[in-house]
Amino acid sequence: MKKSKILVVGNWKLNPGTKEEAQKLVRAVINQTKKITENVTIAVAPPFLFIPEISKLTVKSSVKLSAQDAHFEERGACTGEISPALLAPYDVLYIIVGHSERRALGETDEQINKKIQTILKRRMIPIVCVGEEERDSQGNFYKHIEKQIYSLATGLTANQVSQLVIAYEPIWAIGTGQTATVEDVKEMQLFIMSVLAKLYDRQTAIKVQLLYGGSVKSSNAKELTSEGGMDGFLVGGASLQADEFVTIAQLATGIKNK
Ligand code: PGA
Numbered sequence: 001m002k003k004s005k006i007l008v009v010g011n012w013k014l015n016p017g018t019k020e021e022a023q024k025l026v027r028a029v030i031n032q033t034k035k036i037t038e039n040v041t042i043a044v045a046p047p048f049l050f051i052p053e054i055s056k057l058t059v060k061s062s063v064k065l066s067a068q069d070a071h072f073e074e075r076g077a078c079t080g081e082i083s084p085a086l087l088a089p090y091d092v093l094y095i096i097v098g099h100s101e102r103r104a105l106g107e108t109d110e111q112i113n114k115k116i117q118t119i120l121k122r123r124m125i126p127i128v129c130v131g132e133e134e135r136d137s138q139g140n141f142y143k144h145i146e147k148q149i150y151s152l153a154t155g156l157t158a159n160q161v162s163q164l165v166i167a168y169e170p171i172w173a174i175g176t177g178q179t180a181t182v183e184d185v186k187e188m189q190l191f192i193m194s195v196l197a198k199l200y201d202r203q204t205a206i207k208v209q210l211l212y213g214g215s216v217k218s219s220n221a222k223e224l225t226s227e228g229g230m231d232g233f234l235v236g237g238a239s240l241q242a243d244e245f246v247t248i249a250q251l252a253t254g255i256k257n258k
Pocket of ligand 1: 011169173174175176177213214215216234235236237238
């Protein structure tokens, strides 16, 4: 059986503009979340500087906290970086790694693999993003995804890999309003599972939580939910409105168990 728990993560990126707005947004998410009784974990990923304040509010709620990135070193000569160790006291449970917006700034597969290892050592959960820049009719983009998965899993035991969340985010669908079709999403879910099963075994593959991300909104969440086969969503733009975000989470609870 696939994990029945659904995960919906709001990646706030470089938003909102002030601490007060961030507090208002998370308060609204916490309030709205109270109406959800289904089996769903909701997490928000604010900018680093808001984490201490947001943490004071999430810690008393069912909403979990995620960071948008972290360095693979715990300390040292790493100017401008934040480590998982610095995030741990604020009850940060998840850390997004390998987001395409960070890969675009030069983050490599090798660095992503090192980040995953550091995060797991801290007993936090990496949300590792994979995704192709564009699709070609020959299906070469599948090779690209396979390479990203091989690389992120390098040196990880089956037990370690089973703790990962992998977010499939086709780059062409991020922030563009263009969503992958449910068929695209379903095929990719099966493909990622088959790559993990080949690398490890089927039992391990089914333990890995798979998310879809890329222009998810309340208007398409239901369709992606019922047919896409994923275990939840990584939501960018639509996570900045509490109503919209929590509605997406509610719709995601309809994701069928596989
Ligand atoms: P989007 O972003 O929902 O705004 O497309 C998703 C993401 O970048 O994680």
